[in-house]
Amino acid sequence: MIIREDILLDFGADIIELNPFDLLFEENARPEFYFQIMEGEVKLSNFKKNNEEFIQSIHYQGESVGEIFLFNRRHRYPANAVATKESKVLRLEYSKFADLLKSNFDLQLEFLRYCAQRTYYSYIFLKSLTSEDATHQVITVLNYLKEKQSLTERYSFEIPYTRKELSSLTGLRTETVIRILKKLQGEKVVQIVKGRVYY
Numbered sequence: 001m002i003i004r005e006d007i008l009l010d011f012g013a014d015i016i017e018l019n020p021f022d023l024l025f026e027e028n029a030r031p032e033f034y035f036q037i038m039e040g041e042v043k044l045s046n047f048k049k050n051n052e053e054f055i056q057s058i059h060y061q062g063e064s065v066g067e068i069f070l071f072n073r074r075h076r077y078p079a080n081a082v083a084t085k086e087s088k089v090l091r092l093e094y095s096k097f098a099d100l101l102k103s104n105f106d107l108q109l110e111f112l113r114y115c116a117q118r119t120y121y122s123y124i125f126l127k128s129l130t131s132e133d134a135t136h137q138v139i140t141v142l143n144y145l146k147e148k149q150s151l152t153e154r155y156s157f158e159i160p161y162t163r164k165e166l167s168s169l170t171g172l173r174t175e176t177v178i179r180i181l182k183k184l185q186g187e188k189v190v191q192i193v194k195g196r197v198y199y
Contacts, residue, residue, distance in 0.1 A: 001062035002114050003036060003100070003107060005090060011100045013092040018042075018083035024065060028076045031069040034097040037061050040087025044079040045168070055168040057122075058084070060148070068115060070094055129171060137170045138180045139189070142199045155191045155198040 015038065018024060024035060024042055035042075042065050044056040056079050059065045065081050073094070092100070101108045121144055128140035146157040159166070163181070167174040181197060184190045191198040 001036075002064050002111060005036075005038060007100065007107070008034075008036060008090045008092055011092060012096045013090040016089050016091050018087040018089060020083055020085055022083045024081035024083065024089060025077055027078065027080045030076055031066065031073055032094055034067055034070060034092045034094065035065045035081070036090045036092075037063055037065065038088040038090055040089075041084045042081050042087060042089070043084050044081055046079050053168045054171060055165065058145075058169075064114070065089070067111075068118070070097065134170075134172055134176055135180050135183065137172060138166065138177060138184070141166065141169050142190075146199055157199050159197040159199060 013034075013036075016024075018040065025031075025033075027046065037059055039061055041058060041060055043058045044065070046054050046056065048054060066077060069075065069077055101111065125140060125144060128137045131137060142157075142159065145159065149157055151157045161169070163177050164174050166172075167177045170177065172180075181190060181192065185192050189199070
């Protein structure tokens with residue numbers, strides 16, 4: 001958890017409930033709030049011309065969504081934030097969020113560390129997208145997802161996404177992801193049991 005929920009509530013945050021496919025915020029809207037997930041999951045995504053989705057990132061319980069855009073409010077959101085399951089999200093107005101950060105230097109530093117870590121992973125992920133090696137792209141995403149769960153043992157992480165969702169995260173075709181996962185299974189990098197992938 002980035003910021004304790006009781007602190008956010010003390011500064012005036014409200015709780016919004018989302019169903020699957022509900023928008024938390026829309027591409028091209030102005031950033032006005034700090035959002036932190038209490039329960040559920042939210043993805044940042046864009047749609048290509050052929051209506052295919054490209055998932056930029058997925059955010060889980062205790063994580064914030066779109067926080068970095070609050071600090072350059074001349075620009076609008078470059079992606080949609082969409083709930084992928086029933087979710088509860090804390091929402092705090094920008095001015096109150098700024099007051100919160102000003103009030104506690106340690107919390108401010110922790111928030112900056114979190115933003116720095118998120119930016120680091122974004123660069124690693126973007127670097128993988130420039131690779132012509134599709135297998136490398138898939139493994140980069142799997143590593144990122146597993147690290148976020150603080151898991152290290154082989155096959156300890158069950159990939160919570162379909163092949164289609166993995167293709168949306170990597171920008172690869174679904175058929176390519178399926179082929180790569182089969183190859184990785186043969187190399188004992190992943191294990192596939194009853195259709196579920198373990199990494």
